[in-house]
Amino acid sequence: MAGNERGRLLRLVAGQPPRAEPPDALAALAKSAVAGDRAAVRTFLVTVGPHLLRVVRRVLGANHPEVDDVAQESAFAVMDALPRHRGESSVLHFVCRVAVLTAMNVRRRDAAQKRYSQREHGLEVELFPGSSPAPDAALSAQGNAQIVRELLDALPQQQAEVLALHCVLGYTVPEIAESAGVPLETVRSRLRLAKQAVRERVLGDPRLGKMVEESS
Amino acid sequence: MNSERDSVADLVVLARRGALPASEQSRLREALLASAETRVLHDAGLEFDAEAPVLAGDEERILRMARRVQRGTRRLKISPRVRQAAQSMALGMLIAGLAIAAIEIARWHPRAKPGAASAVTSVHAPNAPAPNLAHDQRLVPVTPEPALSEAPQNNSPTPVGSAPASARFADAQNASPASKFKSASELFADANQARVKGDLPGAVAISQQLEATFPNSNEGITTHLSLGVLYMQQGNPTLALQEFKIYRHIGSSAVMAEALWGEEQALQQLGRPSEERAVLEELLQNYPRSAYVAAAEKRLAALNN
Numbered sequence A: 001m002a003g004n005e006r007g008r009l010l011r012l013v014a015g016q017p018p019r020a021e022p023p024d025a026l027a028a029l030a031k032s033a034v035a036g037d038r039a040a041v042r043t044f045l046v047t048v049g050p051h052l053l054r055v056v057r058r059v060l061g062a063n064h065p066e067v068d069d070v071a072q073e074s075a076f077a078v079m080d081a082l083p084r085h086r087g088e089s090s091v092l093h094f095v096c097r098v099a100v101l102t103a104m105n106v107r108r109r110d111a112a113q114k115r116y117s118q119r120e121h122g123l124e125v126e127l128f129p130g131s132s133p134a135p136d137a138a139l140s141a142q143g144n145a146q147i148v149r150e151l152l153d154a155l156p157q158q159q160a161e162v163l164a165l166h167c168v169l170g171y172t173v174p175e176i177a178e179s180a181g182v183p184l185e186t187v188r189s190r191l192r193l194a195k196q197a198v199r200e201r202v203l204g205d206p207r208l209g210k211m212v213e214e215s216s
Numbered sequence B: 001m002n003s004e005r006d007s008v009a010d011l012v013v014l015a016r017r018g019a020l021p022a023s024e025q026s027r028l029r030e031a032l033l034a035s036a037e038t039r040v041l042h043d044a045g046l047e048f049d050a051e052a053p054v055l056a057g058d059e060e061r062i063l064r065m066a067r068r069v070q071r072g073t074r075r076l077k078i079s080p081r082v083r084q085a086a087q088s089m090a091l092g093m094l095i096a097g098l099a100i101a102a103i104e105i106a107r108w109h110p111r112a113k114p115g116a117a118s119a120v121t122s123v124h125a126p127n128a129p130a131p132n133l134a135h136d137q138r139l140v141p142v143t144p145e146p147a148l149s150e151a152p153q154n155n156s157p158t159p160v161g162s163a164p165a166s167a168r169f170a171d172a173q174n175a176s177p178a179s180k181f182k183s184a185s186e187l188f189a190d191a192n193q194a195r196v197k198g199d200l201p202g203a204v205a206i207s208q209q210l211e212a213t214f215p216n217s218n219e220g221i222t223t224h225l226s227l228g229v230l231y232m233q234q235g236n237p238t239l240a241l242q243e244f245k246i247y248r249h250i251g252s253s254a255v256m257a258e259a260l261w262g263e264e265q266a267l268q269q270l271g272r273p274s275e276e277r278a279v280l281e282e283l284l285q286n287y288p289r290s291a292y293v294a295a296a297e298k299r300l301a302a303l304n305n
Helices: A002-010 A028-033 A038-060 A067-084 A091-122 A136-140 A144-154 A156-167 A173-179 A184-204 A208-216 B002-017 B022-034 B035-048 B058-071 B082-106 B122-123 B165-175 B179-180 B184-196 B200-213 B218-231 B237-252 B251-268 B273-286 B293-304
Strands: none
Touching: A028 A038, A028 A067, A028 A091, A038 A067, A038 A144, A038 A156, A067 A091, A067 B058, A091 A144, A091 A156, A091 A173, A091 B293, A144 A156, A144 A184, A144 B035, A156 A173, A156 A184, A156 B035, A156 B122, A173 A184, A173 B122, B002 B022, B002 B035, B002 B082, B022 B035, B035 B184, B184 B200, B184 B218, B200 B218, B218 B251, B237 B251, B251 B273, B251 B293
16 A cells, blocks of 8 residues: 555656655665664664654754754664554654654643643743743744744644654655555545634634745 | 644644645635634744754753663753752862861861861960970981980070970060061061060060971071070070980981080080080081081080090
């Protein structure tokens, strides 16, 4: 099924005939790493390391103080999960998905702690109005990427995962289905709900709505 | 319907990858104009793609990451609150350690008294006992001096040396209360001034205070010599001999002949000719150009005869 879906994606590119699936360059290396070859483990991690860092930075933001820690945690998670990889997707997609999930968990944990702290101390941002724009508003004004990051914290886990794979990593619907190991229809449904949340967020915030109008 | 939605989502992805054919670009434009959320996701995707894929230090980060995974050592994830508490605790332990070390060092100081935190506090203690020179590590063992009762005594009008050390030091404190917080050079000048005025007890008291307060200063070391001279003037050769011997071990060689000559004078008064002869020979051998050479030779000849 995976080969058929990938072929359908490639048909979008005009003049490019369907071609045979290229072999996964990391598959053999991953297999050796799972078998316990120390040199293979090192080579595998050095190869996927840049992708781990890139994914973590995209999800958390490049200036997040825990980027290194989360990338490290992602590397451990990848090595723990690698024996369970059955080849539904490429090894690199599998690695990136693990990193996305690890980084998203950190974001959601931080968001939960922030909410708990506000509830615990009875502090609300609205209680302290100021003349200058709020920091989160200033940050949001920097770009749409931040809107997506904030939605990753707020959306249900599965919708957030699909949104991250689609928007943050740039996966097509079939690629998401392969990586997540779920049917295409499920991915479409989750992506539709995620887009709906984006729309509600944009329409619910006049400032964002204006920004979108200006960018168009 | 689903296929249409997939097409839009995948058009956005292909556009980000730079693989969107020209025939599909108009479709993408229409989709972006028709849907605000598609526009947001498209722009956000472009912003994600524009972020630097590699930053300085990434190679080292990746190698470190690989090493940790191979060793199986996970980084400890410590919350900021716990980290701050640990840092505060470490800082507190460091300060406590430094304080304990300072107290221990003060106890080891040869001049420090039992129960005193530091030598500096002894300056402000009105009833502090005189320093115990027997534990002064700067000195080599010397033959014990005869008891005061056995030594030939002159009828000194001011028997300062016969008083207990604590009493003498208390006298010094009472004699010049304003000098409690003076520097070594000021105390030295005060002692000289008292000596010039003929106030020998006052000069002795100030000199004792100087030795007790600033034992390692130049003035404190030189005071052993001047105090020996003062004791001699007061007719107390036993105490004078102690001061001259101390100076011989820790004093400057510039006026060492003076200390040797003072020691000879004290020994002469104490009636210890053999020791007196040894000191005179040392004086003549080591300081042949000293002002005391003629007198020393004369005294040595008298002793030999």
